[in-house]
Amino acid sequence: MHIRTAVQADLKALAAVEAACFPPAEAADEASIARRLAVYPNHFWLLEDGDTLVSFVDGMVTDEPILRDEMYDNASLHNEQGAWQMIFGVNTIPAYRRRGCAGQLLERVAADARSQGRKGCVLTCKEALIHYYASFGYRCEGVSASTHGGVVWYDMRLTF
Template sequence: MIIKYATTEDIAAIAAVEAECFPPAEAATEKEFIDRVKYYGNHFWLMYEAEKLIAFVDGFVTDEPDLTDEMYEKATLHNENGAWQMIFGVNTIPAYRKHGYAGELICRAIEDAKQQGRKGLVLT
């Protein structure tokens, strides 16, 4: 398994995983992921098995200690120098669940937040 940060080349795969993990009314769209990756691609932790994206965790950074609905909608609220790492989504495609992959990604996000001097990480 390889863990990497998101680039524009990953957007279609990210949207496909999201669509597999959530009902259409709850899933973020490919357009939303385009904005999210544009503003905070380095706050997407993607797990690939060979060429297949199997899981990801994402969220932006802010000085606000509480996650709000508006944060999901406005990628522009990301503040790279913010105190808090938000986590908006924890996604693992069904065939790969119950193997600890999401936990591994969350641990990586926590470690990155520590190294970046954040006050903490907020999970929905």
């Protein structure tokens, strides 16, 4: 397996993995992913097994310390020189879960963000996953203001 950043030709595969990983109310649709890819393809980390996309992590960079719902669909908020790497989704297709795929990507994202001089990484997660992200050094900052998908999210931060 290998990790690389995205190119425009990955759009359909990214949309398919996203749809397989999140309920419709939470998943980014193809148009949203296309807008993100057009602005920050180098902030999509893809894990492939041969020619198969099995997992990916994506998110914009910003000076804002909190992930806001508007960021998911407004790619123009991306600031390549920003202090914080936002993580919008950690996606692994069902057949590859519990094999460390997401963990490999989370470690790579953190390493890249650190080498780019960022302050850290920010994500939101459901309560059941707080312990998972904590195992990578993320700290829970409480219930998020996010209403994305109509569920309760928790703000998580990895500070370098």
